[in-house]
Every structure is written in structure tokens, then in C-alpha cells.
Amino acid sequence: MAEFFHKRGKHRANEGLSSVVDFLLANARLVLGVCGAAVLSIATLAVKRLIDRATSPPDEDDAKGESWKELNLLKATSHQQRQPPRAALSQPITPLTSAPVGPVRTHPQMSPQLSAPAPLCLTFQEKLLAFERNHVAIPEAHVALAKQLAGDIALELQAYLQSKFPELPFGALVPGGPLYDGLQAGAVERVRLLAPLVLEPGLWSLVPGMDTVARDPRCWAVRRTHLEFHPRGSSPWDRFLVGGYLSPRILLELLRKALTASVNWPAIGTLLGCLIRPSVASEELLLEVQHEHLEFTVAMLMVIPGSSADDRLLLAWPLEGLAGNLWLQDLYPVEATRLRTLDDQDAGTRRRLLLLLCGVCHGHPALRQLDRGHLTQVVLRLSEEEVAWTEEALGDRFLQALELLVCNLEQANLPCHFNPSVNLLGTLREETIDDIGYALYSGLQAPESLL
Missing domain, CATH: 1.10.287 (Helix Hairpins)
Structure with missing residues (x-):
């Protein structure tokens, strides 16, 4: 009642x-x-x-996501109201005197003619550069140590694969990723340890994901061919076939069980002077490495490299649904190359902007759903519209990147720079998109709160 x-x-x-x-x-x-x-x-x-x-x-609430979109409407409306009428543009403007923010306080023993020094007021650009120094930049000693440990782990895993699976022709394990390309933002990114699969030429062909039942433009299927001349069993990879296609899911499950149950990581960690723990809960092949005050993650990625004329790189990735037996196209190499090329042409700061965006989003509870792939695409899109990429314009480009991202979130669509048919927001839930959009819009009202 x-x-x-x-x-x-x-x-x-x-x-x-x-x-x-x-x-x-x-x-x-x-x-x-x-x-x-x-x-x-x-x-x-x-x-x-x-x-x-x-x-x-x-x-009785409506959808939560509409609130930040309505706030965006209010912002646009207020901008329209502040525009002066055309007739007023020709009128003289009377200069306004700025009123003091608050009463000026002086020390009792201080002379009335002397005032206390004005507080230091930093611009947003200066605060952004301070955030870069304190939370994004990595000491060179830590970078060198992480590279050394990643290389040693790669050698240990190479020897393990050769002894555990001598019949499977794995290529040389190569560490790489943002840490090696100068794109590491703090401890956010993982060291990528690529384990290439050596496939027999002529026995395998690539099928675009859109031509499969999954209809997924992000992926490719690896089909076994020439079975009439080379029946099953002719290739050591035939044991991982599902419906005539090489299944990354079966390969992932095999290596995940081996890395979590068969490898003596305590002994290897003692040999290398660090602590190594495999991530049991994740379907990915992840190793957590701790060396005194340095912590990072190594991701072992089984890949199918492209030919000499094709730089396409396919990842064995734990996809869901009908795409579970498809290989995900890895966009990181082409993204990193494109950013480096653009910056080299005009001595720009695109990669620094990407690092700042990664650092800000990783430290925000609602923005952590935005990964490097989303943010890289925003920077590439912004590069098509803006030409000034000097350090002095870094703060403006940062705010423009957030505004562009808000526009994409309003439409729930972030097209891939290299394949516009791929919506990089397609894997996020509507509630997640609304939370990210509201957090970004609130941050645009007070950008310093994001730092």
C-alpha cells in the first residue's frame, strides 16, 4: 500500500x-x-x-544508453543557442573584464601591496604530456629486460614443441608486438610470441569468411585440397581437420592442455630468474611473467603466415559459434606499419596519440572494453581528416579522437580501415556500448578527469 x-x-x-x-x-x-x-x-x-x-x-527506466546520446543533443543545442544572430556580427563588441574567481587572501604579516604567488595552472596539453611521462612511458631498462625474458621463453617453448610434437612442423617462434614496435603503453599490451604453422604448398587454400556458413568478414577458412592425389594422412596437420578444414580450436585445445599440464614452468622460471605461470582460465595461450618489480604477459599465437606476395596473417583464436573453426585475420602488423609510415612522412605523433588513448582506456573501468584495435582504427580514421600532427596539436587530436569515437558509438559501428565491411564494435553488447559512450561523453566535458 x-x-x-x-x-x-x-x-x-x-x-x-x-x-x-x-x-x-x-x-x-x-x-x-x-x-x-x-x-x-x-x-x-x-x-x-x-x-x-x-x-x-x-x-521503469528506458534504455540506459539513450541518456548520453540525449546529453550530446543538449550540447549541440546549447552550441546553437550561443551562436550570435547575423545582424549582431557587425556590432562593436564591448570588452568584458574578468571577475575574480574568489576573494584574495593575504598573510596577516604580509604587506597589503604584496600578494601570494599565483597558483600554477597547467593547460590540458601539459597535463596530457605529464600523464604520458608518468603512466605511459616505459623505462628502457624494463623494455630491455622484458625482451630478454621473452626471447628466453621463446627458446624454451621451441625446444618443448620439438620434443613434445616432433611430427608437427612448427616454424621458429618469434617474439614481437607493441613492445618491439615502440607501441607499448605501460604494461597494457602483451608480448606476442608467434608460432607459425608450416603448411605444405599445394595442399591448402584460403577461403574468405564471407563465403562460409559463418558469413564473418573478419575470418578465413583453411581448406584441405587435392585429397584425390594426397589423401588424409599425407599431411601431419590432417589430424586437426573438421569437415575438410583446418580447425584452430582443436589446435588451441591441444597446446593449452600441454602448456598448462606438461611444461615444468617452476623449473624454467628458476633457470631464467623469474616466475612464470600459465593462465589456466583463459582459452588463449597466456603466460604471466613476474621478475621482481616487472610484470608482463606473453601470448603464444599460432599463426598461418601469408605468402611472399601476401602479408596476410591468420591467428588461431577462440571464436564462438559458426566461426569456431575459422582463422581470425590479424590486423596488428598492417596497423603498426601504416602508423609508422604516416608518422615518418610528416614526423607526426599518431603513435603517441595511440599510446595515450590506450593508457587512458586501460585505467578507466568503463573504457577497458576498448582495446588497441578499436583505438588504432580511430587514429587511422582521424589521420584521413586532420593534417596537423605536431606535438603542439597532440591535445587537440586527443579530444578529436574521443569525439570521433563517441560518434561511432552512437551508431554502434566502427568500420575497419582496411576492410570497411568489418564492424569492430559488432562483438560488444549494447549495454557495453552505452556504458562506454556515457563515460566518453562525460570525459569530454572534463577531459582532465580521464587522466
Whole structure:
């Protein structure tokens, strides 16, 4: 009963608010004119919806994601209201004197003519560079040590694979990734340990993911061919076939069990002077490495490299559904190459911008769903629109990247720079997209809060 009266009272309050809003809108046309009334109507409607949503219980709320989009509407509306009329542009502008922020306090023993030194006010650009120094940059000693340990782990895993699976022709394990390309933002990124599969030429062909039942443009299928001349069993990789296609899921399961159950990691860690633990919970092949105060993750990636004329790199990745037996195309090599080429052409700061975005998103609970792939595509898209990439413009480019990302989130679509048919936001839930959009919009109102 109490709940009933609570809802009834709130309903009456809402009716009162609605009547006031309707009265304002009815008389706004007389005071502001048609255009002013239209602007006020849009803004008032958005505010009314926000108030209704705030005063409604959780089961009566609308979709959460609409709130930040409505705030974006309010921002655009306020910009329209601040635009001066055309007739006023020719009028002289009276200079305004800035009012003091607060009362000036002096020390009792200080002379009235002497004032305390003004506090140091940093610009957003200066705060951004300070965040880069304190949270993004990695000491050279840590980089060198991580590379050394990753190389030693690669040699140990190479020897293990040769002894455990002598019949499987793995290529040389090669460490790489952002740490080796100068694109490592703190301890965010993993060291990539590529384990290439050596496939027999002429026995395998690549099929685009869109031509399979999965209809996934991100992926490729690896089909076994020439079975009439080379029947099953002719290739050591035939044991991993599913429906005539090389299955990355079976390969991942085989190596994951081997790395978590068969390898003597305590002994290897003692030999290398560090602690190595395999990630049991993850379907990926991950190794957590700790050396005194240095911690990082090594990701072992089984890959199918392209031919000499094709730089395509396919990853064995734990995909879901019909794409479970498809190989995911790895965009990191082409992304890193493209950013390096653009920066070398004009001595730009695109890679520094990417590192800042990665550092900010990793440290924010709602933005952690944005990985390097999303942020790289935003920087590449921004490179098509902006030409100034000097260090002095780094702060402006940072804010523009966030605005561009908000626009993509509003549409729930972030097309891939290298394959526009791929929506990089397609794997995120609608609730996640709304949370990210609201956090980014709030951050744009006070960018320093993101640092």
C-alpha cells in the first residue's frame, strides 16, 4: 500500500512538472519566436526525459544508453543557442573584464601591496604530456629486460614443441608486438610470441569468411585440397581437420592442455630468474611473467603466415559459434606499419596519440572494453581528416579522437580501415556500448578527469 501511494504521489508530481513544461513551451513561441521555441522545445524535452528517468524506479527506466546520446543533443543545442544572430556580427563588441574567481587572501604579516604567488595552472596539453611521462612511458631498462625474458621463453617453448610434437612442423617462434614496435603503453599490451604453422604448398587454400556458413568478414577458412592425389594422412596437420578444414580450436585445445599440464614452468622460471605461470582460465595461450618489480604477459599465437606476395596473417583464436573453426585475420602488423609510415612522412605523433588513448582506456573501468584495435582504427580514421600532427596539436587530436569515437558509438559501428565491411564494435553488447559512450561523453566535458 505504501508503495502504491508512493507511485501515485510521484505520478502527480510528474504531472505537475509536465504541466509547467507544457505552459513554458506554449508561451515560448511568443517570446523567442519560431526558431527559439524549437530549440527550447528540443532541450526541454531532453531534460524532461532525463528527469523522468532519474525519478523512475529501475524497472521503469528506458534504455540506459539513450541518456548520453540525449546529453550530446543538449550540447549541440546549447552550441546553437550561443551562436550570435547575423545582424549582431557587425556590432562593436564591448570588452568584458574578468571577475575574480574568489576573494584574495593575504598573510596577516604580509604587506597589503604584496600578494601570494599565483597558483600554477597547467593547460590540458601539459597535463596530457605529464600523464604520458608518468603512466605511459616505459623505462628502457624494463623494455630491455622484458625482451630478454621473452626471447628466453621463446627458446624454451621451441625446444618443448620439438620434443613434445616432433611430427608437427612448427616454424621458429618469434617474439614481437607493441613492445618491439615502440607501441607499448605501460604494461597494457602483451608480448606476442608467434608460432607459425608450416603448411605444405599445394595442399591448402584460403577461403574468405564471407563465403562460409559463418558469413564473418573478419575470418578465413583453411581448406584441405587435392585429397584425390594426397589423401588424409599425407599431411601431419590432417589430424586437426573438421569437415575438410583446418580447425584452430582443436589446435588451441591441444597446446593449452600441454602448456598448462606438461611444461615444468617452476623449473624454467628458476633457470631464467623469474616466475612464470600459465593462465589456466583463459582459452588463449597466456603466460604471466613476474621478475621482481616487472610484470608482463606473453601470448603464444599460432599463426598461418601469408605468402611472399601476401602479408596476410591468420591467428588461431577462440571464436564462438559458426566461426569456431575459422582463422581470425590479424590486423596488428598492417596497423603498426601504416602508423609508422604516416608518422615518418610528416614526423607526426599518431603513435603517441595511440599510446595515450590506450593508457587512458586501460585505467578507466568503463573504457577497458576498448582495446588497441578499436583505438588504432580511430587514429587511422582521424589521420584521413586532420593534417596537423605536431606535438603542439597532440591535445587537440586527443579530444578529436574521443569525439570521433563517441560518434561511432552512437551508431554502434566502427568500420575497419582496411576492410570497411568489418564492424569492430559488432562483438560488444549494447549495454557495453552505452556504458562506454556515457563515460566518453562525460570525459569530454572534463577531459582532465580521464587522466
